[in-house]
Amino acid sequence: MKGEKRPFLVVASDLVPALEVKWGVKLSVKKVLLGSDLENCRYIHPIDKRECPVVIGGDYITTESGTRLVHTAPGHGQEDYGPAWKRSKKVPYVTGIKYGLPTLSPVGDDGKFTEEAGQFSGLDVLGDGNTAVVNHLDGQLSILMEESYRKATEQWFASVEGFRQAAMDAIGHVKWIPPQAENRISAMTSSRSDWCISRQRTWGVPISVFYHKQTKEPLMNEETINHIKCIIAQRGSDAWWYIKVEDLLPERYRDKASDYEKGTDTMDVWFDSGSSWAAVLGKRAGLNFPADLYLEGTDQHRGWFQSSFLTSIATKGRAPYNSVLTHGFVLDERGLKMSKSLGNVVDPYTVIEGGKNQKEAPGYGADVLRLWVSSVDYTGDVMIGPQILRQMSDIYRKLRGTLRYLLGNLHDWKAEDAVSYHELPMIDRHALYQLENVVKNIKESYDNYQFFKIFQIIQRFITVDLSNFYFDVAKDRLYVGRSFQTVLAEHLLSLVRVIAPILPHLAEDAWQNLPFPYTSEDGSVAKFVFDSRWPAANENWLALLPEEVNFWAEILELRTEVNKVLEVARGGKLIGSSLEAKVLLHTSDVNLASLLCQMSTATNDADNLHRIFITSQAEVIPSLGDELTADVPYSGECEINVKKVWIGVSKAEGSKCERCWNYSPKVGSFPEHPTLCSRCYPVVAIQSPHAVAAVS
Secondary structure, three states, rough: OOOOOOOOOOOHHHHHHHHHHHOOOOOOOOOOOOOOOOOEEEEEEOOOEEEEEOOOOOOOOOOOOOOOOOOOOOOOOOHHHHEEEEEOOOOEEEEEHOOOOOOOOEEEOOEEEOOHHHHOOOHHHHHHHHHHHHHHHOOOOOOOOOOOOOOOOOOOOOHHHHOOOOOOOOOOOOOOOOOOHHHHHHHHHHHOOOOOOEEEOOOOEEOOOOEOOOOEEOOOOOOHHHHHHHHHHHHOOOOHHOOHHHOOHHHHHHHHHHHHHEEOOOOOHHHHHHHHHHHHOOOOOOOOEEEEEEEEEEHHHHHHHHHHHHHHHHHOOOOOOEEEEOOOEEEEEEEEEEEEEEOOOOOHHHHHOOOOOOOOOOOOOOOHHHHHHHHOOOOOOEEEOOHHHHHHHHHHHHHHHHHHHHHHHOOOOOOOHHHOOOOOOOHHHHHHHHHHHHHHHHHHHHHOOOOOHHHHHHHHHHHHHHHHHHHHHHHHHHOOHHHHHHHHHHHHHHHHHHHHOOHHHHHHHHHOOOOOOOOOOOOOOOOOOOOOOOOOOOOHHHHHHHHHHHHHHHHHHHHHHHHHHHHHHHHOOOOOHHHHHEEEEEEEHHHHHHHHHHHHOOOOHHHHHHHHOOEEEEOOOOOHHHHHHHHHHHHEEEEEEEEEEEEEEEEEEEEEOOOOOEEEEOOOOOOOOOOOOOOHHHHHHOOOOOHHHHHH
């Protein structure tokens, strides 16, 4: 009829003959348009009647099937959303972004339509959902043809079957950290099918094969590979795309260059990265095959760990690594995955250098970040955030304070001042026993990559064993002898070296401030901390008898109980400082009583019980009577290793020494220095000729 609007079909011009055959009709071309002429036209969606724009998608649309007019889905396709890349000019096509298309995503992770799909919600896309959509379009007279097709692409495969058993055998020769990682790599390798190593992508490392144009037979041999290898070594892998076939072929094939074309497949990136051991370990000076260690996240058992393993087994007959370390992922301190949208990303540079708001994001330095890394059990996911970093900074300062204490109290130290091991008091020998065990345990933890154990060992050692006990008990001896400094020097040299791999800046800072030169075992002076060697094992320090070790454990436990009674006495105003107190002890256990008596009357002042308790006197009494307990204002009972001990606290006897602040009946006994005790008097007297004469 005159004036009737007739519908037209828009198809790619070079598809007209194919569509005539497929549809069984003769098509009449009424007008030829450029695709760009249709850009930004509008059409009505056949299902929900939305008005949508006509867009121009780009080079990723082909004429292999259909009409060349395709559906664009920004919510489901990288090319549709963007960016997609043209191989020739590297021009980005950002279809969805360019045209402002909404990212509608009506298909869920389970392969079913979501509520965004309206009436098709809940249907399986590849099953009843597909049928329902086709039926709906057919009912709306909006479908011309339904056709099933399968796209087949020739691929390159690497057969794993031929060396799978060799791979399974080799797994057991690798050290897997943590050990359960071996089960994971074994399961994935045993079930591995043939490996598809080619990809049809416009980027990546090309598979350098030529195909005969007529027979499609591949041309790839040692001669062609070596020739292309030389070209790529000089010009890079992109040379494959822009150099002509005749120049890519070796000389003896060039007269037949017109018969061949270049392959367009690229290498699977996992095959590419999995071959990195050959390019790195086999080519660079100073590196050897196999690698000592590979480390990456837990997801790489199916990725880089496995691809490296398979390529190496296939060509070398062994794994490319001796050890493999697997770690988890970093989350925020609430356990959430970091993302810019949540604003919970912890930037390492901000941790080190600080942010714009120094109050909210102070710069902690690299060592605090490294200390945090050492503190976490990386075999699982780990957390980091402002509060965790503040705690780590406090621990770092505690360790730094310990090194400052050691350096400050060794300002006048010389190696010739050292006291021999057998002349040291028991408490000093026990301190060296603990130090040697710490160094030994840290070495084992480094060897096993258990850095969190190193962190725990060091933190406990400096806080509990050193600061809370040994430094506290022994600091008074700095005034009267060199044995304490002998032990401090050993602690300083050992601690600085064992923390250096984790805290290199702090360790080097301490090393540059050593108050004495350090000479390595080979006689050279270690100018930097990493010029020195790991502390040599000293079996003499570990030679304490088991009963000695147990005794010191009991003494430390007893000290804790004594401190409790001292605190009660301090609260009752009997004493202020613990040096104003005298401690009385009684136990019915014969062995413990004997040992305590020996320590309370020890000729070596450093081992005396009252030095351990930091009181002026300590006495072990053989029995308890009503008269005695009535004269002791504060007391208590405890159990030390199932041995009952009574503890009493009274005022110390004598007067206060003005030099060491200990109370002693001997204060006032020396005319030349009436305010000194019997321990301090000889030290001061040596510095005074008149006093020396008086003593002699």
